[in-house]
Amino acid sequence: MRTDTALQAADAVFMAEQAVGRARRVVDELHTAINSALRVLDDAELDSAKARLSDRGDYYLEAAGEHLSRLQRRCSDNAELADELTGHLERASQAIADAHDRLQDADTSDPEIASEGAQLKPRLAVVGEMIDLAKPMARLTAQHVDSAQLAAQQVTPPSLLEPVTLERSIATAGKELGRADEDVRLLENVVDHAAANARQSAGIASDITDNARRRMAEQGRAQVPRQASPAVASPAR
Numbered sequence: 001m002r003t004d005t006a007l008q009a010a011d012a013v014f015m016a017e018q019a020v021g022r023a024r025r026v027v028d029e030l031h032t033a034i035n036s037a038l039r040v041l042d043d044a045e046l047d048s049a050k051a052r053l054s055d056r057g058d059y060y061l062e063a064a065g066e067h068l069s070r071l072q073r074r075c076s077d078n079a080e081l082a083d084e085l086t087g088h089l090e091r092a093s094q095a096i097a098d099a100h101d102r103l104q105d106a107d108t109s110d111p112e113i114a115s116e117g118a119q120l121k122p123r124l125a126v127v128g129e130m131i132d133l134a135k136p137m138a139r140l141t142a143q144h145v146d147s148a149q150l151a152a153q154q155v156t157p158p159s160l161l162e163p164v165t166l167e168r169s170i171a172t173a174g175k176e177l178g179r180a181d182e183d184v185r186l187l188e189n190v191v192d193h194a195a196a197n198a199r200q201s202a203g204i205a206s207d208i209t210d211n212a213r214r215r216m217a218e219q220g221r222a223q224v225p226r227q228a229s230p231a232v233a234s235p236a237r
Contacts, residue, residue: 009102013205019092075149082142130194
């Protein structure tokens with residue numbers, strides 16, 4: 001691995017680590033947002049039940065409809081977070097591909113460089129595998145959130161006169177959000193694993209950067225005497 005190539009590979013690893021870290025934070029936000037949407041759905045389900053059992057049915061039907069309007073907004077927020085998550089995962093994936101390409105240019109005749117590459121490659125491979133797993137899971141989460149939002153949109157003021165429509169929409173939204181919640185729980189595990197290996201990769205990349213700069217400094221010092229030798233050879237008068 002030439003010195004400049006080593007630095008480029010390390011930079012790509014640092015970019016991947018940052019992108020995975022951001023993805024992990026968004027997964028946390030997404031989980032919180034989905035839980036919030038589920039709580040709104042619980043409120044809608046409760047008011048729907050009260051509408052069947054109470055003599056104030058119209059009031060509770062209207063309240064349930066308002067909860068489903070809130071649910072639509074929550075789903076919209078979730079969709080934005082899912083898009084943001086996908087973007088971070090794609091950036092991480094690209095950075096890992098860049099780092100891999102740089103490592104392929106490694107000068108394995110240098111034992112130190114060969115050792116650095118041998119340590120880094122398997123860590124990066126794990127991060128790449130985890131991201132490849134996470135990307136379709138993020139898309140699936142977004143699909144379930146979209147389906148929940150569509151179900152909530154079926155409840156319009158006229159449809160509130162038909163309790164079956166309301167109950168069907170609540171049941172469908174609940175099923176889809178439940179699936180989204182399961183997806184995010186799995187995503188947390190996968191992205192956690194990716195983040196842990198990305199941090200370890202960044203630690204190795206830091207060593208590569210330090211060693212590359214040390215080699216550059218040593219090469220620079222080695223060149224100075226040769227450049228200065230004519231002046232040294234001139235006798236003082």
